[in-house]
Amino acid sequence: MSNLLQKIDSRTKLVGENRLELLVFKLAGQQKYAINVFKVREVVQMPELAALPSRHSAVCGVAHLRGSSFSVIDLQAALGRAPLFESGKPTNLIISEYNSSVQGFLVGQVDRIVNLNWEAIIPPPVTSGANNFLTALAKIDELFVQIIDVEKVLADIIPYNTNVSGNILDSSLKIWAQQNDIKVLVVDDSTTARNQLKSTLAECGVGCIQASNGAEGLATLKRLADQGPINDAIMMMITDAEMPEMDGYRLTHEVRNDPELAHLHVLMHTSLSGTFNQALVKKVGCDGFLSKFQPDEVAQVIQEQLSALKAGIEG
CATH class of the missing domain: 2.40.50.180 (CheA-289, Domain 4)
Structure with missing residues (x-):
């Protein structure tokens, strides 16, 4: 063995x-x-x-x-x-x-x-x-x-905790996100993982567009980009690493090499852990890496992006 x-x-x-x-x-x-x-x-x-x-x-x-x-x-x-x-x-x-x-x-x-x-x-x-x-x-x-x-x-x-700690959430950002219909693209082949993220995003006032693999995720991105600037449609993308048809690393690579998508914020959210994976996600161009499933850390990243987006819109 x-x-x-x-x-x-x-x-x-x-x-x-x-x-x-x-x-x-x-x-x-x-x-x-x-x-x-x-x-x-x-x-x-x-x-x-x-x-x-x-x-x-x-x-x-x-x-x-x-x-x-x-x-x-x-x-x-x-x-x-x-x-x-x-x-x-x-x-x-x-x-x-x-x-x-x-x-x-x-x-x-x-x-x-x-x-x-x-x-x-x-x-x-x-x-x-x-x-x-x-x-x-x-x-x-x-x-x-x-x-x-x-x-x-x-x-x-052992059911995962999908609740965000009360001291993490910023209620004013949540209201702003809801009023502005902010959305995030979640790409993961696990229905369980997608539902976990959807729940956490909802606590932050953020909507969720879902794709079940990298190929579907890329097709969704291109469809949204055809309708207008990608950041008008979604604030960021959260992707798993391992998926059928196209993995998250290849998906990120494709995003970074598409002029209409290249500036999109990408977070790798995976059950793979360790310094090797962190180095790899950086190499392919991800903006961040989180090990599943930590709702407080996901919420912190979402709120950081909301704050930056709000500041950019309101000047």
């Missing part, structure tokens, strides 16, 4: 080139699933777990590994199926980091790592419904691999 991930650090260079690598695995059946390698720290055989009182039904317990402790989530149970933890089948543990938090995912057989272009990743069918746990599909060896929306899985187990 260690051989499977020993080159993971060097492979992170693919991020920003509209490419990704997926760690492919199974649960109890033959269907294959995947998550982004860049969010995976390690894959190990299932260790002994400590019991966790008053736990969510999908949480198996707590693992202690290399001096740290973290919750272990039965991914099959989290998807609403019979727990894999109690099946008696061989299991493995994927240790991952999302939104600056470490957790383990209990899975079945770990298959391999595959290298794909984001253009080969497609959104799930509309008929899958709003409550599904898929963020995308990838066709590998003529079979569709389901890419898990980990943010939704985590939000269902």
Whole structure:
């Protein structure tokens, strides 16, 4: 298992080139699933777990590994199926980091790592419904691999706080934003993440235009720019890093190379963390970087932009 991930650090260079690598695995059946390698720290055989009182039904317990402790989530149970933890089948543990938090995912057989272009990743069918746990599909060896929306899985187990602290909000700016119909473009393939941002923006008095991937986001920007100056339509763009068809890095690159869009304020809002990602978002031309999901920090950025916009309009 260690051989499977020993080159993971060097492979992170693919991020920003509209490419990704997926760690492919199974649960109890033959269907294959995947998550982004860049969010995976390690894959190990299932260790002994400590019991966790008053736990969510999908949480198996707590693992202690290399001096740290973290919750272990039965991914099959989290998807609403019979727990894999109690099946008696061989299991493995994927240790991952999302939104600056470490957790383990209990899975079945770990298959391999595959290298794909984001253009080969497609959104799930509309008929899958709003409550599904898929963020995308990838066709590998003529079979569709389901890419898990980990943010939704985590939000269902430990709901994210979307409320902005009262001492952060500026009521006068909120009223001004509402009166002037200020909007922000939010680009993210996770419905959960888009709804979280929409809620936070609403607390700041700001409306939300949504796009579910970078290609859709870029098309939206070009459509708005065709109707007039882009800053007349939106104040800024908040984009995720990893998305089907076009990732946030490529989207930002395209924005910076379009004369009608180049001056738009772009905030990268991603569950990827670390100094590597911060350096990369700066390289592609983002104005800022925030790790998901921190409503107070999002609100502060929004209000800074509102203040600057208000000052520019009112002189």
